[in-house]
Amino acid sequence: xxxxxxxxxxxxxxxxxxxxxxxxxxxxxxxxxxxxxxxxxxxxxxxxxxxxxxxxxxxxxxxxxxxxxxxxxxxxxxxxxxxxxx
Ligand SMILES: [Zn+2]
Numbered sequence: 028x029x030x031x032x033x034x035x036x037x038x039x040x041x042x043x044x045x046x047x048x049x050x051x052x053x054x055x056x057x058x059x060x061x062x063x064x065x066x067x068x069x070x071x072x073x074x075x076x077x078x079x080x081x082x083x084x085x086x087x088x089x090x091x092x093x094x095x096x097x098x099x100x101x102x103x104x105x106x107x108x109x110x111x112x113x
Contacts, residue, residue, distance in 0.1 A: 033107055041105065042081040049109040052102045061095035068094055 041048050054071045061067075065083055072079045090100035 033111060035108065041085050045109050045113055048105060052109065055094050055098050058094060061093055063093040065094060068097060
């Protein structure tokens with residue numbers, strides 16, 4: 028459903044809390060290089076003891092195949108949700 032990112036269906040929600048998703052976007056935004064893997068995303072998640080597999084699966088479902096595509100394809104759609112009140 029287009030335009031539903033602010034109130035996504037429960038099955039579409041990321042396996043991350045809003046502030047975690049926001050921090051992930053901020054983290055990736057500061058990385059200038061992408062080697063077309065999820066290296067930075069994985070590092071971010073591991074540092075916070077967040078299980079990587081569900082998050083990577085969710086990111087791929089939302090059109091990201093690597094760190095820079097998280098910004099291009101996922102942040103573009105999910106920023107509003109991540110910034111909305113808890
Ligand atoms: Zn990339």
